[in-house]
Each structure stands twice: as structure tokens, then as C-alpha cells.
Amino acid sequence: MQVSEVTKIRRKVLAEVSRMALEGDLVENIADILSTVVSEDGPRYRCCVHKERAVLKDRINMALSQPIGTPLTEAAGRALAGERADLPAVNLLPEACDRCPIDKFLVTDACRNCLAHNCIASCPKKAIMVVQNRAYIDKTACIECGMCKRSCAYGAIIEISRPCERACDLKAIVAGSDRRAVIDYDKCVQCGACKVACPFGAISERSDIVQLIQRIKAGHSVYALLAPAFIGQFGPKVRPEQIVGAIGRLGFHSVREVALGADAVALAEAGEFARAVPAEQPYLTTSCCPAFVAMVEKHLPDAGERVSTTVSPMVAAAKTVKEEDPSATVVFIGPCVAKKAEARRYPDLIDFVLTFEELAAMFVGAGLNVAEIEAGAHISVASRDGIGFARAGGVTQAVCDTVAKLAPGAELKPQRAEGLADCLDMLSKMQRGSLDANFLEAMACTGGCVGGPGTMADPRLTAKLLELYAAAAQVAAAPDNPAAKAENDLHRRKNSAG
Structure with missing residues (x-):
């Protein structure tokens, strides 16, 4: 089974949190995860080490079952005390979301600039025109209805969807006004499909590992x-x-x-x-x-x-x-x-x-x-x-x-x-x-x-x-x-x- 870099990072965070909880130095050393998982020398997955560590803080909060943005030492202390935030099972890590700047419909090089121009004729908003012998979609007018794609005889217009949206059969996750993913918990059933699908690791589940370890160590x-x-x-x-x-x-x-x-x-x-x-x-x-x-x-x-x-x-x-x-x-x-x-x-x-x-x-x-x-x-x-x-x-x-x-x-x-x-x-x-x-x-x-x-x-x-x-x-x-x-x-x- 293929293990992605996202999975490796998630598992390393969980393992480090577990080790520190078992060894009894979680509060003192929780911040060390930031440098052990993401070092100055790389590898780098985002623009800079500061962005990497901002994402990692969110991931650590989830591993401690604490709200996003909680200072790490405070989050560790709460977890050791057995506190668990009232969080859904599946949560968005805001800093990790790439805001997927994807236009839903895209005209490819397969466009022949045919005489019929079915794409133009079918568009209810007149959002398609020909520019330099190729159809062009005006994104400010497009309502993403898909009529152009269905009408093209060459299949030259393709539909692209965001991985998290594509993975959710219940349409419970969409791009918000800033293109960042938003989970609609009135529709979401916590299946975790979006977590698996997101290639940026921007969706994670809360974990109670520390709280459980404390219960074991207490002799329950x-x-x-x-x-x-x-x-x-x-x-x-x-x-x-x-x-x-x-x-x-x-x-x-x-x-x-x-x-x-x-x-x-x-x-x-x-x-x-x-x-x-x-x-x-x-x-x-x-x-x-x-x-x-x-x-x-x-x-x-x-x-x-x-x-x-x-x-x-x-x-x-x-x-x-x-x-x-x-x-x-x-x-x-x-x-x-x-x-x-x-x-x-x-x-x-x-x-x-x-x-x-x-x-x-x-x-x-x-x-x-x-x-x-x-x-x-x-x-x-x-x-x-x-x-x-x-x-x-x-x-x-x-x-x-x-x-x-x-x-x-x-x-x-x-x-x-x-x-x-x-x-x-x-x-x-x-x-x-x-x-x-x-x-x-x-x-x-x-x-x-x-x-x-x-x-x-x-x-x-x-x-x-x-x-x-x-x-x-x-x-x-x-x-x-x-x-x-x-x-x-x-x-x-x-x-x-x-």
C-alpha cells in the first residue's frame, strides 16, 4: 500500500506525541516536534519553514484533541489532564488548505475551433468566445453548469474538481469564498473520505491517544x-x-x-x-x-x-x-x-x-x-x-x-x-x-x-x-x-x- 508524504508526517506526529506521553515529558517537549518533523534543511513541502510549522501546529492540536490555534504547551497540558475538546471527528486544518485555485471547466488543446461552435451556442451566460482560434471561457461569467463540456463534439472541454469535493459523495465539503475548503457538518457523516483524498493533508481527525495513555498509566x-x-x-x-x-x-x-x-x-x-x-x-x-x-x-x-x-x-x-x-x-x-x-x-x-x-x-x-x-x-x-x-x-x-x-x-x-x-x-x-x-x-x-x-x-x-x-x-x-x-x-x- 502506497504511503504518501502526508501520511508519513501524520504518523510521525502521532508517534512522537505517543512517545512523549508515555515517557512523561509531553508538556516540556511538545514544541520539539516542530523541529524534528520539519527541519531547516528540509524536505520542504510548502513555501517556507514557517508555513510548514504553522501547519504542523494545527496537526499537533488535532493529535491532542484540542482546538486549532491552542498554544502547544497549553494543549499538551489539557490533554494530559484528560480534557478533550468538543470537536467533530473530521476537521479542516486551515493553514494546510491550498485553496485549490482550480477552474472547474477548462478548454484543452483538443479544441479545433470548429464551425459549429456548439459550446458557444449551448452556454446560457454567453461566457465562451473564440480567442486566437480556440474557445475561451470567461470565468467571471461562467456559472459552471457544464453545458459546454456536454456539447463539445471533440471532448475538448474537461471538468476538474477539487480532490476533497470529489471524494465526498454527499457534497458536504465545498470551497468557501476564499477557496478554502469548508465542511458542512449538517451534511457530513464523518466518513473520512475527504481526509484520505486531500493531497495537502488539510483534513485530519481528532485523536485521543494522550488521554488514553494517561488512563492506562493511571492503572485503569x-x-x-x-x-x-x-x-x-x-x-x-x-x-x-x-x-x-x-x-x-x-x-x-x-x-x-x-x-x-x-x-x-x-x-x-x-x-x-x-x-x-x-x-x-x-x-x-x-x-x-x-x-x-x-x-x-x-x-x-x-x-x-x-x-x-x-x-x-x-x-x-x-x-x-x-x-x-x-x-x-x-x-x-x-x-x-x-x-x-x-x-x-x-x-x-x-x-x-x-x-x-x-x-x-x-x-x-x-x-x-x-x-x-x-x-x-x-x-x-x-x-x-x-x-x-x-x-x-x-x-x-x-x-x-x-x-x-x-x-x-x-x-x-x-x-x-x-x-x-x-x-x-x-x-x-x-x-x-x-x-x-x-x-x-x-x-x-x-x-x-x-x-x-x-x-x-x-x-x-x-x-x-x-x-x-x-x-x-x-x-x-x-x-x-x-x-x-x-x-x-x-x-x-x-x-x-x-
Whole structure:
């Protein structure tokens, strides 16, 4: 998987912040990151070292979960005290935004200055003229409707969009009046696609690494909920038990599989489908992807009642831990940025969310080489289907297998969507009744969770390694897993008592 300079800088900042927090000298040395990451000798990515360090200050604030512009020593002190600013999961770094001075429509050298002049004829604002035997677009008059591009017989007019805008399927990020990117949080679902797309690293996520490290150092019982997409994230030859062992070396009290929570979700969601479809509603959608759930709430609220009421595997796993140990600090570790937003809906269950990238930064900060960890064999307590939740089609497989075992008379006609544009399209069709399906698996990321913005490995490789890992599971489906049934029964009794 290609690692860009943007990614290298982001990971170096996170690793340095982790190291200083672990060594106990964060406040004293936080400003040193400015000179270690960006030196006078280069490399230089922006106009001058001062601009580089202004951007870096914003990035450090995000790594400390503090507002942009907070003095670094003050931000470090707040982070060590456990303070977390009320920030969205995804944020713009103003100093890093290049303001992309891009004109949306551009006439290329393919222009033939033809006799028809379809581009001129089609322009509603007469913004096109011929200058030196070539069409020219007057940007002061152009309204960027695209009629010229569509009418050109040679395809000589091209459309250029800003990377962040192009990556956002929900049109939640646009260029403001000064061309600097602006995130519309009324539309944004915190999926992190814009963060991955921006070649200037101007979009970042807030991190709670320091606050988590402080909780570990204080001796709290910190439980790691490890998402099944962890397979292959630290190299194809790194074994699952080595990753689990390395997490233990960081000071975590225990590591639990979110895949077991996925088994509990499969049981609950299959039961909900058999009960509700078609008796109460025409179809049901999955609820495990928080970006998709937020998309429905913000962009297609009329379909909200069709989204499963079953909690996500993260929340299901967290419930089990909190029921066993009410004083536990629960940390979800996975590939997803949107989980940081979802966690805020369950403050009594989820204390922190880390991406795999942030976990890797903690390993580096602690001086741990995962590939060298000696650990015993790791045997998953989840089913093959539960582990498969992490890839596209996995939830469908799990629910189909569970329905077939527990409600064989139910007719399940599944469809799946990857990417928010596809999710919106599929769901709109189901709302209109134009799609012959009664169950929709919806994933915001292409490929499923293995393609999330917090991953470190090629999604195709992860998906293959995940299949091999799942194939070694002791049971095939959730109904065959006594641990999942016990977990589901525990949740049901707790909900009834509440």
C-alpha cells in the first residue's frame, strides 16, 4: 500500500506525541516536534519553514484533541489532564488548505475551433468566445453548469474538481469564498473520505491517544475491542497473536474481539428481519456502519424507520464488557473514523476510539516491533460469519446464514451497497419500491470496513487474509456460536430489566 508524504508526517506526529506521553515529558517537549518533523534543511513541502510549522501546529492540536490555534504547551497540558475538546471527528486544518485555485471547466488543446461552435451556442451566460482560434471561457461569467463540456463534439472541454469535493459523495465539503475548503457538518457523516483524498493533508481527525495513555498509566482497567479488520494491518506475516500480544504490552487489561459482537448483531438483526419484514415494513437495512446511519438521518430521513434498530458490533461488544466490569475503560480499535462520532452517542459504553494507524503510532511510541512479539496461539471465539463482517458482503452472509437456521420460512432477498453514493442510490430505489430486495447491507467504504480511512494495508490483501482467518474459525455461523447466544441473551435480559 502506497504511503504518501502526508501520511508519513501524520504518523510521525502521532508517534512522537505517543512517545512523549508515555515517557512523561509531553508538556516540556511538545514544541520539539516542530523541529524534528520539519527541519531547516528540509524536505520542504510548502513555501517556507514557517508555513510548514504553522501547519504542523494545527496537526499537533488535532493529535491532542484540542482546538486549532491552542498554544502547544497549553494543549499538551489539557490533554494530559484528560480534557478533550468538543470537536467533530473530521476537521479542516486551515493553514494546510491550498485553496485549490482550480477552474472547474477548462478548454484543452483538443479544441479545433470548429464551425459549429456548439459550446458557444449551448452556454446560457454567453461566457465562451473564440480567442486566437480556440474557445475561451470567461470565468467571471461562467456559472459552471457544464453545458459546454456536454456539447463539445471533440471532448475538448474537461471538468476538474477539487480532490476533497470529489471524494465526498454527499457534497458536504465545498470551497468557501476564499477557496478554502469548508465542511458542512449538517451534511457530513464523518466518513473520512475527504481526509484520505486531500493531497495537502488539510483534513485530519481528532485523536485521543494522550488521554488514553494517561488512563492506562493511571492503572485503569482498559479493554481493547479489536475489530476483525486488524488482520494484515501490520504486515501479511504478522500473526494475530502478535498483534494481541503487542496491545497487551501497551498496558491494556484485556483484548476482546468485536467479531463476537458481530455474531450477537447477526442473531439480533436476523430476528428483527424475520419479525418485521414484510409484516411491519417492506425492507430492512443494516445498522453496523455509523456513516451510513448518519447519512440516512441527514440525507434520507424518511427511510430512517427501515434501518435496523440493532446496535453495531462495537456497541454490542462494549455492552458485554461494561456488564462484566462497570468500571472498565473501553477502547474500540478499528479502521473507521466515523466510529469516533458513533462513540459520542454511547458515552457510557465507549470511552475511546483508535484507528489502526493510531494504534501503530502507539506501538512506535512505546518502541514495540509487532513482528518481534512472542505470543501464544490466538484462537478466535467468533464465528466465520462474525469475522466476515469486516468485508463487503460479510453482513449479508451472516444474516442470510442466521435467518436460514432460525427462521427458514422467511424470504430474504439481499442487496448490498459500497460507498455512500451507492448507498444513497440503492436506498432511494428501495424507498420507491423499484428494487427487488428486502434487505440492504450498506457500507460507506468501498470493500467494507477493510477499506476504511484508518487502515494501513491494501484492502484487497486484508480481505484475502480475513477470509483465511475466518475459515479457521471453530464455528461457521452465529447460531452455532454458544458465546454469541449467551452474549445476546445477556443483552436482552439487561434491556428487559432496564
